[in-house]
Amino acid sequence: MADPANTNAPRVVISGWYGHENVGDEAMLSVLLEAFERRDAATRFTVLSERPDRARVVHDRGERLDALDHPIPYGPLRMLDSDLRRATARIREAVRGASLVVLGGGSLLRDRGRANYLRLVDELSWAQRAGVPTAVVGVSVGPLTRRWGRALARRLLSGADLVSVRDAESLRVLRDLGVDPAKASHDGDLTLALDVGPVPPPADDAPVLVAPCRAMLTGLRDGAKGNPDLEADLARALDGIADRSGAPIEFVPFRCAPPEEDDVALCERIRGRMQAQDRATVAPHDLDARVVKRRFAEAGFVVAARLHALHFALAGRAPTVAIAYGQKVERLFFDLGLNDYALAPRSASRSKLLERYERSRDEGARDFARARERLKEHAARVRAMLERLAALA
Numbered sequence: 324m325a326d327p328a329n330t331n332a333p334r335v336v337i338s339g340w341y342g343h344e345n346v347g348d349e350a351m352l353s354v355l356l357e358a359f360e361r362r363d364a365a366t367r368f369t370v371l372s373e374r375p376d377r378a379r380v381v382h383d384r385g386e387r388l389d390a391l392d393h394p395i396p397y398g399p400l401r402m403l404d405s406d407l408r409r410a411t412a413r414i415r416e417a418v419r420g421a422s423l424v425v426l427g428g429g430s431l432l433r434d435r436g437r438a439n440y441l442r443l444v445d446e447l448s449w450a451q452r453a454g455v456p457t458a459v460v461g462v463s464v465g466p467l468t469r470r471w472g473r474a475l476a477r478r479l480l481s482g483a484d485l486v487s488v489r490d491a492e493s494l495r496v497l498r499d500l501g502v503d504p505a506k507a508s509h510d511g512d513l514t515l516a517l518d519v520g521p522v523p524p525p526a527d528d529a530p531v532l533v534a535p536c537r538a539m540l541t542g543l544r545d546g547a548k549g550n551p552d553l554e555a556d557l558a559r560a561l562d563g564i565a566d567r568s569g570a571p572i573e574f575v576p577f578r579c580a581p582p583e584e585d586d587v588a589l590c591e592r593i594r595g596r597m598q599a600q601d602r603a604t605v606a607p608h609d610l611d612a613r614v615v616k617r618r619f620a621e622a623g624f625v626v627a628a629r630l631h632a633l634h635f636a637l638a639g640r641a642p643t644v645a646i647a648y649g650q651k652v653e654r655l656f657f658d659l660g661l662n663d664y665a666l667a668p669r670s671a672s673r674s675k676l677l678e679r680y681e682r683s684r685d686e687g688a689r690d691f692a693r694a695r696e697r698l699k700e701h702a703a704r705v706r707a708m709l710e711r712l713a714a715l716a
Contacts, residue, residue, distance in 0.1 A: 332363060332365035332366055332367050332387075333359065333363055333365075333366045333367070333422040333423065333716035334366075334367045334368075334369070334420060334421050334422050334423075334716075335359055335366060335367070335368050335369070335421060335422060335423050335424075335425060335716050336368075336369045336371065336417050336418055336421045336423070336424045336425065336446060336450075337352065337355055337356075337368060337369070337370050337371065337425045337427075338370075338371040338393065338424070338425070338426050338443060338446050339351065339352065339371075339426065339427055339428060339429055339431065340429050340431070341370055341371075341372045341378050341390075342370075342372035342373060342374035342375060342376075342377040342378035342381070342390065343372075343373070343374060343377075343578065343580055344374075344377065344578055344579050344580045344608075345577060345578040345580075346577045346578070346610070346612050346615050346629075346631060347514065347577060347612075347629065347630060347631025347632075347634075348429060349381055349382070349612055350513075350514045350517050350612035350613075350615075350616070350631060351427070351428045351429065351461060351512075351513040351514055352370065352378075352382060353382065353517065353612060354513045354514060354516045354517055354709070355425065355427070355428075355460075355513065355709075355712075356368060356382060356384070356388075358516070358709035358710070358712060358713050359712075359713050359716060361713065362710075362713040362714065362716075363713075363716070365387070366387070366716065367387045367388070367389075368382075368384065368387060368388045368389070369388075369389050369390070369391060369417045369421070370382065370388065370389070370390040370391070371390070371391055371393035371414060371446070372390050372391070372392070372393055373392070373393055373394065375390035375391055375392050375393075376390070378390040391410070391413050391414055391417060392410045392413075393410075393414065393442070394407050394410050394411075394442075395438045395439060395442045396408070396410075396411050396442065397437070397438040397441055397442070398438060414445075414446065415449055418446050418449045418450050418453065418455060419449070419453050419455070421450065421455050422455075422456070422715075422716045423455070423456045423457070423458065423715050423716040424446050424447060424449075424450040424455055424456070424457045424458075425457075425458045425459075425460060425712070426443065426444070426446065426447055426457070426458070426459045426460075426462070427458070427459055427460040427461040427462050427487075427513070428460060428461020428462055428489065428512065428513040429461070429462060429463070430462070430463040430649075430650075430651050431443050431462050431463075432444075432459075432462055432463070432464045432465070432467070432476055433463075433464075433465055433466055433467060433472075433545065434466075434467050434468060434469050434471075434472025434473075434476075435466065435468070435544055435545055437472075440472060440475075444475060444476075444479055447459070447479045447482075447483065448479060451479070451482045451483075456484045456715045456716075457479075457482065457483045457484055458483060458484055458485040458486070458487075458712055458715060459479075459480060459483050459485070459486045459487070460485065460486075460487045460513065460708065460709075460712060461487060461488075461489050461510075461511075461512060461513035461705075462487075462488055462489065462493065463488065463489055463490055463492075463493050463650070463651050463654065464476070464488055464493035464496045464497060465492070465493065465496045465650075466545050466650070467496065467500070473500055476500060477500045477501055477502060480497060480500070480502050480506070480507070481501075481502055481503065481506065483506070484715055485708070485711060485712055485715060486502070486506055486507040486508070487507070487508050487509075487510045487705075487708045487712075488507060488508070488509055488510070489509075489510070489511055489512045489513075490509065490651070490654040490655065490658055491509055491654070491657075491658050492650075492654050492657075493509070493654075494507060494508075494509040508704070508708065510701060510704040510705045510707075510708045511698070511701030511702065511704055511705045512630075512631075512634055512655075512701075512705070513705060513709075514612075514616070514631055514634050514635070515634065515638065515698060515701055515702035515705045516702060516705045516706050516709060517612060517613060517616055518613075519613050519616050519617040519620065520617075522617070522620040522621060522638075522639045522640060523621070524640055525621060525622060525623045525640055525641060526621075526623075528569075528570060528571075528623075529570065529621060529622055529623030529641075530570055530571045530572065530573045530622060530623060531561070531564055531565070531568060531570050531571070531572050531573070531622065531623055531624045531625070531626070532573050532574075532575055532618065532619055532622040532624075532625045532626075532627070532632070532636070532641070533557075533561065533572065533573070533574045533575065533590070533593070533625075533626055533627065534574075534575050534576075534577055534586075534619075534625075534627035534628065534629040534632035535557065535574075535586065535589050535590065535593060535627070535628050535629075535646070536577070536578070536584070536586060536589070536628045536629050536648070537584050537585075537586075537589060538628070538648045538649060539553055539628040539646045539648040539668045539671075540553055540554065540668070542648065542668070543648060543649050545649070545650060546648050546649035546650055547647060547648055547649070547653075547667040547668055547669070548667075548668065548669055549648065549668050549669075550668035550669045550671065553646070553668055553671060554589075554592055554593050554596060555596055556671060556672055556673050556676070557593055557626070557646075557671070557676070558593050558594075558596035558597045559596075559673040560626075560671075560672075560673045560676035560677055560680075561593075561597055561599075561603070561626075562597050562598050562599050563673065563677045563680075564624065564626075564676075564677065564680055565597075565599045565602050565603075566599075567677075567680075567681075568623065568624065570623050570624070571602050571603070571604070572594075572597070572599070572602055572603040572604070573603070573604050573605075573606055573618075574590035574591075574593065574594060574603065574604070574605045574606065575590075575606045575610075575615060575618065575619070575632065576589075576590050576605065576606065576608040577615075577629040577631065577632060578629075579608040579609075586608065586629075587605065587608050590605045591605055606618075615635065616635040616638070617639075618635075619632055619635035619636040619639060619641060620635055620636065620638055620639020620640065620641065621639060621640075621641070622636060622639070622641040623641065624641060624642050624643070624680060624683070624684070625641045625642070625643040625644070626643070626644045626645075626646070626676065626680075627643070627644075627645060627646065628645070628646040628647075628648050628652070630649075630651050630652055630655065633645050633652065633655060633656075634655070634698075637659065637691070637694055637695065637698055638695070638698050638702070639695075640691075640695070642680075642683035642684050642687060642688070642691055643661075643664065643683070643691070644664050644665075644666065644676060644679045644680065644683060645661075645664060645665040645666065646666060646667075646668055646671050647665040647666060647667055647668075648667075648668050652665060653665060658697075659693075659694040659697055659698070660690065660693060660694060660697075661690060661691070661694055663679070663682075663687075663690075664679055664682075664683060664687065664690075666679065
């Protein structure tokens with residue numbers, strides 16, 4: 324058993340979008356924590372989160388894991404706030420005392436929000452100035468549309484000891500920035516290393532799984548336009564899929580953080596629009612990430628907007644249609660050669676969803692088999708990268 328009092332144990336600071344009750348984000352953090360623990364079970368962690376209490380509960384390691392509040396300190400009035408200054412000072416202290424500072428994973432390196440971008444890369448800058456090793460892993464890069472944002476990314480990524488991105492477009496962006504090609508690698512999403520054991524072929528009565536998100540309705544500034552009618556369109560499509568397949572429909576909420584995002588309420592609304600409500604259920608929102616990944620991998624069919632629902636399904640054997648509300652979803656399906664199965668929200672009509680459903684189960688079977696093999700290759704790369712990462716601490 325690891326000794327929590329071991330003062331010689333590695334001390335790793337991890338920054339990302341953690342503690343927000345998002346299954347995919349928490350799965351990425353689990354993968355990172357376990358990678359370090361495989362090398363040294365006594366490793367101590369400091370997780371930076373806007374909801375540190377939640378991060379401590381979800382990833383409980385007793386005294387070996389602490390979580391610090393990670394506020395945005397920028398802005399004329401915010402910089403005068405004494406609580407924010409104290410929170411920033413605690414993070415600086417943790418960074419100076421770390422063996423390694425990690426940023427990742429997720430869509431973290433984009434400059435559309437100046438204050439949030441600076442908040443996420445601050446720790447890399449502080450660590451590099453203090454001579455502490457840094458790593459950026461499992462991230463998407465871009466869009467970086469501002470000169471200062473590109474210059475900052477170039478400097479910090481060039482100074483990092485390890486850079487691993489999750490899509491081919493991110494690697495291209497880094498090369499355009501002037502980051503040494505030998506410095507960065509395209510490995511894949513961290514959740515590819517979340518092991519759930521062998522996945523059998525879907526059973527005849529395997530459910531159809533659905534993972535929507537609010538952004539498919541509202542759109543994003545750097546993504547496709549939203550479709551406010553998509554709740555109704557998706558409900559009608561699911562009725563058609565239920566009739567054709569005879570399978571039950573299960574909605575799986577990935578994020579439950581009202582009022583900003585509440586997948587539970589969204590799933591209930593879409594289910595409420597279905598004629599076949601008696602054949603549809605909404606899963607609990609607090610399922611363990613491994614349970615969720617295995618459930619998607621064993622599904623009979625998946626339609627999802629949530630990126631990690633798509634990853635979980637494609638890593639298994641489930642034919643999958645994406646509602647591509649953002650660049651990260653588009654990039655995943657492009658890298659896997661599945662562009663025809665990624666529908667922009669305003670293209671996701673009942674007829675097109677049903678047509679993709681039929682195609683995915685017929686001539687599309689070979690497309691998904693090839694995608695699955697590509698993901699196996701990326702999973703091996705991610706595991707190798709995690710071993711290199713853990714060695715840095």
